[in-house]
Amino acid sequence: xxxxxxxxxxxxxxxxxxxxxxxxxxxxxxxxxxxxxxxxxxxxxxxxxxxxxxxxxxxxxxxxxxxxxxxxxxxxxxxxxxxxxxxxxxxxxxxxxxxxxxxxxxxxxxxxxxxxxxxxxxxxxxxxxxxxxxxxxxxxxxxxxxxxxxxxxxxxxxxxxxxxxxxxxxxxxxxxxxxxxxxxxxxxxxxxxxxxxxxxxxxxxxxxxxxxxxxxxxxxxxxxxxxxxxxxxxxxxxxxxxxxxxxxxxxxxxxxxxxxxxxxxxxxxxxxxxxxx
Numbered sequence: 068x069x070x071x072x073x074x075x076x077x078x079x080x081x082x083x084x085x086x087x088x089x090x091x092x093x094x095x096x097x098x099x100x101x102x103x104x105x106x107x108x109x110x111x112x113x114x115x116x117x118x119x120x121x122x123x124x125x126x127x128x129x130x131x132x133x134x135x136x137x138x139x140x141x142x143x144x145x146x147x148x149x150x151x152x153x154x155x156x157x158x159x160x161x162x163x164x165x166x167x168x169x170x171x172x173x174x175x176x177x178x179x180x181x182x183x184x185x186x187x188x189x190x191x192x193x194x195x196x197x198x199x200x201x202x203x204x205x206x207x208x209x210x211x212x213x214x215x216x217x218x219x220x221x222x223x224x225x226x227x228x229x230x231x232x233x234x235x236x237x238x239x240x241x242x243x244x245x246x247x248x249x250x251x252x253x254x255x256x257x258x259x260x261x262x263x264x265x266x267x268x269x270x271x272x273x274x275x276x277x278x279x280x281x282x283x284x285x286x287x288x289x290x291x292x293x294x295x296x297x298x299x300x301x302x303x304x305x306x307x308x309x310x311x312x313x314x315x316x317x318x319x320x321x322x323x324x325x326x327x328x329x330x331x332x333x334x335x336x337x338x339x340x341x342x343x344x
Contacts, residue, residue, distance in 0.1 A: 089123050096160035288314040293330070296330045
């Protein structure tokens with residue numbers, strides 16, 4: 068069998084595999100992956116993996132269920148990608164993004180690879196959670212659930228692991244020094260993006276590098292719009308806000324969010340009723 072035939076067979080198998088993206092429409096990293104999937108499908112529909120979107124209702128605590136913690140993500144986070152093809156689920160957004168870009172290299176074109184990877188590495192060098200956590204921190208829901216005497220042994224152990232992870236992740240998150248560091252890193256990321264936008268001959272295109280979107284567009288747009296909804300325009304620039312406003316008007320963004328904001332509010336109604344998701 069020729070190498071071309073082998074590659075075609077592998078691509079077909081990848082498209083047909085039962086991939087499930089466990090997703091919350093108000094999770095920053097979930098939205099970044101979802102937008103990347105939409106952009107990838109637009110760039111190359113023939114190589115786009117067949118990914119089914121499955122709602123994880125964080126408001127109702129579905130990420131604390133025994134099934135989710137034991138079969139999807141022991142940390143109780145979204146997004147996560149599962150498939151019979153994987154030995155273990157992909158439980159980090161960066162791993163999902165790497166997997167997707169391997170299958171759809173158009174998301175990271177060779178002529179822009181270095182700058183895209185530099186900015187994505189910079190983004191992943193810190194955790195954005197500190198920008199949205201209230202001053203008194205997040206309650207440890209897993210620890211509270213452990214008070215239930217009717218838990219199965221498996222669920223109890225899973226909640227213990229989740230509780231330990233919560234304490235490890237959030238111990239320093241709301242400390243002033245950490246918040247200041249995250250804010251400084253975000254400003255630096257946005258300044259680098261501003262410099263990049265100013266250097267590109269984009270013409271009438273809304274995308275960073277011209278006519279074709281990349282995974283950097285997916286990440287940058289979600290991040291900028293979320294900061295705007297958090298009333299943190301002090302962390303962005305006029306150039307990045309104008310760019311994100313243009314992307315927000317695209318069909319790709321509408322296919323990702325269906326007109327919803329990146330943050331939930333009561334006027335949107337119950338998350339479980341969203342159709343389409």
